[in-house]
Every structure is written in C-alpha cells, then in structure tokens.
Amino acid sequence: MCGCGAWLSADEAAAAASAAAAPRAEVPTAPPAPSAPVAQPVVVDATEASPRLEGDLSAIERLNDGYRRIRREIAKAIVGQEQALEELLIAIFARGHCLLVGVPGLAKTLMIRTLADALSLSFSRVQFTPDLMPSDISGFEVLQEDKATGQRVFKFLHGPIFANVVLADEINRTPPKTQAALLEAMQERQVTVGGTRHKLPDPFFVLATQNPIEQEGTYPLPEAQLDRFMFMINLDYPEEEEEFRIVEMTTSTHVPLLDKVLSATDILEMQDIVRKVPVAPYVIRYAMKFTRLTRVGNRIGRSGNKPAEEVPSFIRDYITWGAGPRATQFLILAAKARAVLHGRYYVSCEDVRSVAPSVMRHRIVTNFNAEAEGIRPDDIIAKLIEMIPRDPAEKG
Numbered sequence: 001m002c003g004c005g006a007w008l009s010a011d012e013a014a015a016a017a018s019a020a021a022a023p024r025a026e027v028p029t030a031p032p033a034p035s036a037p038v039a040q041p042v043v044v045d046a047t048e049a050s051p052r053l054e055g056d057l058s059a060i061e062r063l064n065d066g067y068r069r070i071r072r073e074i075a076k077a078i079v080g081q082e083q084a085l086e087e088l089l090i091a092i093f094a095r096g097h098c099l100l101v102g103v104p105g106l107a108k109t110l111m112i113r114t115l116a117d118a119l120s121l122s123f124s125r126v127q128f129t130p131d132l133m134p135s136d137i138s139g140f141e142v143l144q145e146d147k148a149t150g151q152r153v154f155k156f157l158h159g160p161i162f163a164n165v166v167l168a169d170e171i172n173r174t175p176p177k178t179q180a181a182l183l184e185a186m187q188e189r190q191v192t193v194g195g196t197r198h199k200l201p202d203p204f205f206v207l208a209t210q211n212p213i214e215q216e217g218t219y220p221l222p223e224a225q226l227d228r229f230m231f232m233i234n235l236d237y238p239e240e241e242e243e244f245r246i247v248e249m250t251t252s253t254h255v256p257l258l259d260k261v262l263s264a265t266d267i268l269e270m271q272d273i274v275r276k277v278p279v280a281p282y283v284i285r286y287a288m289k290f291t292r293l294t295r296v297g298n299r300i301g302r303s304g305n306k307p308a309e310e311v312p313s314f315i316r317d318y319i320t321w322g323a324g325p326r327a328t329q330f331l332i333l334a335a336k337a338r339a340v341l342h343g344r345y346y347v348s349c350e351d352v353r354s355v356a357p358s359v360m361r362h363r364i365v366t367n368f369n370a371e372a373e374g375i376r377p378d379d380i381i382a383k384l385i386e387m388i389p390r391d392p393a394e395k396g
Helices: 010-021 051-074 082-093 108-117 134-138 181-188 240-250 264-276 281-292 313-318 325-341 349-360 368-373 377-387
Strands: 098-101 123-127 139-145 152-158 165-169 190-193 196-199 205-210 231-234 319-321
Touching: 051 082, 051 108, 051 264, 051 325, 082 098, 082 108, 082 205, 082 231, 082 264, 082 325, 082 349, 098 108, 108 123, 108 165, 108 205, 134 139, 134 181, 134 190, 139 190, 152 196, 181 190, 181 205, 231 349, 264 325, 281 325, 281 349, 281 377, 313 319, 313 368, 313 377, 325 349, 349 377
Parallel strands: 098 205, 098 231, 123 165, 165 205
Antiparallel strands: 139 152, 190 196
C-alpha cells in the first residue's frame, strides 16, 4: 500500500487495541504561550461581592447616625465636655462601665442623667452614703403570707441595681462592704441574694461619680473594683465661652426637652457591631505594649526566641504595680468602638493612643517617689505614648 499508512501484523494490531482500551494517564502540558492581549477583568465593588461586608458597612452607618443623634440631644442640656461625652458613649457601645472624677459643679450627675434620658433605657440613681448597706443596692428578701393558703414564702424585692443605667453618685462615700456589692453586678451582670442568682437587665451600665478633693468621710475604691471600670474620665473646668453659655442656659426658664434616640435593642445590636470589627495583629501588640511596659520587674518578649526587654527606667522609679490583662482587653474594645463611631471598619494605633489615658490611669499604682515629684499616672502614660514605636503599617 502507499502513502497513507502501513500494514500491521496480528500481534501489533492486538497491542494497539489494548493500548487504546486502557485508561490514559494525565500528562501535564505547558501553558499556552500568550498571544494577543486579553480583555481586562471586570472590577466588582466590594459591597457587591460580599453581602456580609455590605451588611457590616450598613450597620456601621446606622451606629454612626445613632451616635450623632445622641450627641445632638445631649448638647441640648450639656455644654462642652466633648471628650468626656465621647468616652461615655464609647464605653456604652463597648459594654463597659465608667467612673467620672471631677470637682463639684462640673455636671457629672447631669451628664449621666441626660445620657439616660436620651436613651430608651431604665434608669436609677443611688446616692452613696456611709450608712448605705449592700441590700440597699442589690435588694432583699421579705417574708410574705399568702392570704388564700396562709403559707408564708420569701419574695425578692429588686433593688436599684436592676436598671439599664445605674448612677452610683459619690461612690467613694460608702464603706468597702457596700462598694463590694457592685463587683458581682459589674463583672457577672447578676446579683446573688439568699443563694439565688438574679440576672440584671441587658444592656447594663454602672456610671459612677467621685469627688477628688473632699476626702473627709470617704473610702478609696479597692483596686479590684477600679479594675472593673473601663474608663476613669477626668473632668476639667469649662472654657470661658462654654462657662458663659452654661450660666446663660441655667439661669433662665429654658428647660431642654430630649427625644429618645436609641432603645435597648438598638444598643445591643450596636454592641455586637463593635465586637465584629476586625483588629490587625500589630494593633493588638501595640496595645499590649502599654500594659506590659508598666509591670515593674517584667521582661517583655520572654516567650519564643525573642530577646528579653527590660521595662523603662521611669517605670521602675515611679510605679509600684502596673496594669493587668484586662487593661489590654479594654484598650482594644474601646479602640474598636472609637473607630466605628468615627465611621471606620478598622482599628488604628491612633484609636489605642486616644483611649489609653482613660483606660490606664486607674490601673497604675504610683509610689512615693512619683508623689514627691508630682508625677501623675497621666504623665507616665504620655511618656509611654512617646516611646512606644509605631508600626510602619499603621493607617490613620
């Protein structure tokens, strides 16, 4: 035969048929060489590509809108104190408690009461006095008789702690035994009376006030209780124009009418949004530096193969006890809430620096050297902000 093929023997034909019937192994082939330019891919908006991201951004917009509405309502009764008001709202959205410290007449009580009026939350005020008992806060059991059956049973009467917003006015005026009645409520959000646990309403906030000058008949708060407060907010005197507006407003017949802005359900939803905000590892380590560098005798980076780093000399000179892990937790949570209130869905080191003084000042115990030289915890925190290096990847 010519040209097109060749004759096969019987054995060769059988071998060819067997090879055709057998499964063929995959042989990797080289990718084809690029020829003509291909069309550019279509860029899809992130909010269209990810419904979850779209929902998160929408939730942040709602939270930011609620924040602005609350600020507008509070401004009807409170002049100035912008930083204090922002930190109060950060604590609420981060599920924390606040301690406001300032001399009399700086509207500490009015600020908390106005905030409660702007929210659709239950509110109670406890005026702390030296004779206040723990049961006056948490509640107590009374023996009652059922008139139908004649049987006597114990009934629990709720105390003022069973409210969404609890104003603990002049908290340092009551003995430690009564102050300790708040510990379980602030940490576990429950009270135990007569061996029975009673859940507190959700959300739940303790907003306390304290006078820093008058120490007659006062009791310093235990360190364990101070540690339960996310923020210690220091209030200062108002500026001249602010004081003019305060006097003008409060010496007339003007009575501000506040609208209810957010409900308990709204607050719980916004707290959940704050918890979902992602945090980069370098931001967490940046926050950890603030707490770990305050621990006298500690070595930074003991784990792994990292070299140990001694705490700064000014920490050893002026600090007796440093901040614990709860301080780092509150730094991150407060930074998350601040980022969201500023309309961002990421946390920067600037957020940590902004909330560091209020988170750290009541967790640092200074020694006699610091007191003799007039060194305050805020001065130590300012030095830490200057010396802790900022990550090159930091945004904002």
